[in-house]
Amino acid sequence: MNQVTIIGGGWAGLSAAVHAVNAGWQVRLLEAAPQTGGRARRITHHGLALDNGQHILIGAYRDTLALMRLVGVDTDRYLKRLPLTLCTPNGDGLRLPDLPSPLNLLAGMAGARGWSWGDKWSLIRRALRWQRQHFECPADMTVAELCSGLPPVVLSLLIEPLCVSALNLPSEQASASVFLRVLQDALLGGTGSSDMLIPCVDQSRLFPDAAVQWLKQRGAELVTGHHVEDLSPYLSAPVVLACPPWEASRLTQSINPAWSAQAGALAHTAIATVYVQAHAKVDWPYPVMALRSSALAPAQFAFDKARLSGDKAMQGVIAMVVSASNGDRDQISQAVLAQARDQLGLPQATVLFAVLEKRAAFACTPLTVRPSAQPGAQVLACGDYVHGPYPSTLEAAVRSGIEAVALLKALHMRENTA
Ligand SMILES: Cc1cc2nc3c(=O)[nH]c(=O)nc-3n(C[C@H](O)[C@H](O)[C@H](O)COP(=O)(O)OP(=O)(O)OC[C@H]3O[C@@H](n4cnc5c(N)ncnc54)[C@H](O)[C@@H]3O)c2cc1C
Missing domain, CATH: 3.90.660.10 (Polyamine Oxidase; Chain A, domain 2)
Known part of the structure; x- marks a missing residue:
């Protein structure tokens, strides 16, 4: 069997490991922390299983949901599915009804509480304009520029919460083109795509624990508490860097200074x-x-x-x-x-x-350059920051793991035909 070393056991590294095992690779995964999961993991406080950060998934996270099911997670039990609900405690805001898309959108906008008919109509007109433009906009545009002219209530109760929760930036700084892509997938990606999927269990039970068990049962080697200081001992076989960009930058300084600088420059x-x-x-x-x-x-x-x-x-x-x-x-x-x-x-x-x-x-700002998935001949990279359509999310991490394995297979085929 061909061996691959994966450095980092967050959701990207685990995604790469599961897909590599499925593709017939012998996987060794090295994780610096005592447990896997990275930024999306359990933290126990006085016996309570809390999280490193409260997460929320959406129905459009198709690869994440498929991966969770692949390792045996009962997604219907572990995730509470709710139609998109952005309601404040006094009931103002938007809640999409449980109808097929795009009827749910129209009915949700029409029924939004605390909004005048003028507010609703201007949002519907703007959404239709984005659709006519295929959800594309200039790469240097911010979300605030994209949404300028929308009524203040729509900005504060819809655009701003969606923007900050999807891109983790306020609208004046966030990339409009990435925002539109997420909107397109969530709102027009088919029935259920815009649903909120809220974890009912801690973030480690949601996927990493099941992934570790699945990998071990299939003979993968998982080492926790192992901080990789230098790549050279591992370069006799392909390596997938699944650590965060600042670590990937440090590890690639000598093999690809330009890639290393790009990863290190991300804010x-x-x-x-x-x-x-x-x-x-x-x-x-x-x-x-x-x-x-x-x-x-x-x-x-x-x-x-x-x-x-x-x-x-x-x-x-x-x-x-x-x-x-x-x-x-x-x-x-x-x-x-x-x-x-x-x-x-x-x-x-x-x-x-x-x-x-x-x-x-x-920081998913306009014109941010994200590093490619292949910093070296035998060295691949995955993680939520690697070039791709999504901002820093679980879906971006999982998809990048899948992409790394596709590159791994291509590498292997090239070697075999050379
Ligand atoms: C508080 C918070 C809330 C969030 N909310 C959401 C949300 O609601 N929805 C959503 O989709 N996303 C959310 N995210 C983003 C999501 O958690 C990340 O996009 C995702 O977890 C990134 O996974 P990753 O595998 O790319 O990176 P990481 O999770 O950072 O994994 C990298 C791993 O590499 C390991 N490592 C680092 N250096 C080395 C080394 N030298 N040797 C070995 N191992 C190493 C680390 O210990 C870590 O386990 C949130 C993130 C945070 C922090």
Whole structure:
């Protein structure tokens, strides 16, 4: 069997490992941390299985969902499927009804609460214009430029939350062309594509744990706690770099300085997840609520962990997510706590635990150049930052793992025919 070494066991590395095993490769996966999962993994706090960051998937994540099923995850049980719901606690906002696409879009826009008919009509007109333009726009355009002229309520209750949760950047900085691509896949990708899929289990149970078991059962070698310092010991066979861009940049300095510089030049943005204990009954219409977000009230979404997990130990635990966060963990926690008290009506809330991931996502700004998937003759790269259509997401990570294995096969075929 042909051997491949995969460096990094996040969702991209695990995706590459599973697809490589399926393609008949002998896989060795080296992960620096004590566990796999990377940025999307469980963190245990006083016996509670929380996450490094609250995640949300959408129905358009087809490769991620297929991969989860391949390793035996029951996606219907582990993910709560909800039609796209961006409603604030007072009921304002948009909720798509459970109808086939694009009827759900039209009915959802028509029924949005807190919007005038003029607001709804201008969004429908703009959406039709984007469709006529095949969801394409100049590469140097920002989301704010793309959406200029839309009514303030549509910007604050729809565009801004969608933009910041998909690209982890405010609309004035985010790439309009990537935003349009995500919108196109989510809104016009067929029935169910725009659904929100909210994890009911912790992020490690959602995929990495099952992937590790699946890989071990098929003879793959998995080594955790192994930080790769230098590529040279591994270069006798193909290597897939599935570590983050700054690590991939360090490891490729001598083999491809231009690629290394490109990966090292990517900027990053932060995400904070503040877990709040409500000390009161949480009784929302949906398990996820959109929040009115500002510099002083920075969280965009709140998740009712007990309702999602069905776990009594999670009673009153709310995960509040601050995408594109600024400031340190304590400042963010205090601002989010005030927001929970004011906007969620929880005067006795306290902070349970907060995680700030400073390099959560690469900054998906207009004209950002993403490195290719092949930095060296025998060296491939995968990860959410590698060239591809999606921003930093689980789907981007999983797809890049699939792409790396396709390149691996091509490499192998070229060697065999040479
Ligand atoms: C707080 C937060 C919230 C997010 N929310 C969402 C969301 O709601 N929806 C969504 O789709 N995406 C979300 N994302 C993004 C998503 O988590 C990432 O896009 C995805 O996990 C990236 O996976 P990856 O495998 O490319 O990289 P990583 O997860 O970073 O994996 C890289 C792995 O390489 C290992 N490694 C590093 N250096 C070495 C070395 N030298 N040797 C060996 N191993 C090494 C690391 O330990 C790590 O395990 C979120 C991210 C964060 C941080």
